[in-house]
Amino acid sequence: MSPAKKAAQVLAASSRVAVGCHVNPDADTVGSALALTWALLDLGKHVEPLCPDPLPANLLFLPGAELIRGAPPGGAFDLGVLVDLEGLDRVARLAPFFEALPHLLTIDHHRPHQEVGDVRFINMRAASTAELVYRVLRAMAVPLDERIATCLLAGLVTDTGGFRFPNTRPQHLALAARLMRAGADISRIAEEVYENRSLAAQRLLGRALSGLQQTKDGHTVWAAISYKDFQETGSLDADTDGIVNHVRAVANAEVGLLFRETRPGRVRVSLRSRGRVDVAHVAQALGGGGHKNASGCSFNTSLEEAVRTTLAEVGKSTDSLP
Numbered sequence: 269m270s271p272a273k274k275a276a277q278v279l280a281a282s283s284r285v286a287v288g289c290h291v292n293p294d295a296d297t298v299g300s301a302l303a304l305t306w307a308l309l310d311l312g313k314h315v316e317p318l319c320p321d322p323l324p325a326n327l328l329f330l331p332g333a334e335l336i337r338g339a340p341p342g343g344a345f346d347l348g349v350l351v352d353l354e355g356l357d358r359v360a361r362l363a364p365f366f367e368a369l370p371h372l373l374t375i376d377h378h379r380p381h382q383e384v385g386d387v388r389f390i391n392m393r394a395a396s397t398a399e400l401v402y403r404v405l406r407a408m409a410v411p412l413d414e415r416i417a418t419c420l421l422a423g424l425v426t427d428t429g430g431f432r433f434p435n436t437r438p439q440h441l442a443l444a445a446r447l448m449r450a451g452a453d454i455s456r457i458a459e460e461v462y463e464n465r466s467l468a469a470q471r472l473l474g475r476a477l478s479g480l481q482q483t484k485d486g487h488t489v490w491a492a493i494s495y496k497d498f499q500e501t502g503s504l505d506a507d508t509d510g511i512v513n514h515v516r517a518v519a520n521a522e523v524g525l526l527f528r529e530t531r532p533g534r535v536r537v538s539l540r541s542r543g544r545v546d547v548a549h550v551a552q553a554l555g556g557g558g559h560k561n562a563s564g565c566s567f568n569t570s571l572e573e574a575v576r577t578t579l580a581e582v583g584k585s586t587d588s589l590p
């Protein structure tokens with residue numbers, strides 16, 4: 269049986285389902301969770317979508333965003349579904365709740381660092397979790413409507429960088445067409461997600477880009493945002509979303525890095541590759557994880573120390589490049 273059919277079977281057999289999104293939620297985890305929520309509600313099931321963090325303002329347009337709760341609900345559940353996450357640590361304080369459920373289904377496209385769930389639908393070649401959820405819904409014979417299509421297309425659009433990243437394949441454009449025919453408005457999704465930034469977030473972007481630095485060989489470009497930058501612009505870590513893609517956009521840069529000192533002594537790093545360098549490999553060596561072209565890790569050190577350590581590890585992969 270295909271993993272999509274197996275997932276569909278487990279969902280069909282459950283009547284009370286909790287769906288979990290990852291910390292620092294993005295459109296793929298939230299869109300996937302909400303598409304599943306609508307489908308299961310339509311089938312007459314009790315569904316609770318959960319997220320350990322509040323949704324960023326640019327995802328509140330997603331149909332059903334108001335249904336997402338931050339705390340585990342009361343009552344018994346037969347099934348937990350985790351979407352777009354590769355380890356229980358990614359649901360943070362909700363982990364004990366999901367771990368205690370009788371069954372756990374994981375639908376994801378990240379390289380797993382934990383075998384979470386007794387039923388797993390993992391496809392690392394997928395560009396988004398949303399397209400895997402689409403396959404599960406199709407296996408369940410759930411009809412697409414505007415709500416479900418909007419949630420899935422939001423995940424697909426953002427995880428392919430608006431169909432520009434190297435993970436974009438013809439099947440993604442075909443799926444986007446299918447979702448648009450079901451009522452999803454792609455230009456509204458793009459506007460809501462990408463052109464909804466606060467003034468503080470835009471000013472933070474300006475600071476990050478004005479401090480861009482480059483290694484001597486030009487392969488790696490990085491920006492560092494200090495705790496002071498956050499304080500002086502009145503912005504939050506969620507406002508750094510997307511900045512790393514501007515960093516990588518420098519001509520000939522193979523790797524783009526964004527360092528954020530989210531609080532003194534705590535640094536989070538986003539790594540992006542154009543495709544020749546496997547940044548999942550780099551992040552794993554530094555205790556993090558992710559995809560070949562997009563990964564992350566964190567440090568409990570100063571900003572300078574985090575930059576030095578990361579550049580040394582990235583150098584092992586870029587030194588051999590021409």
Ligand SMILES: [Mn+2]
Nearest residue numbers: 296352396397
């Ligand atoms: Mn994803």
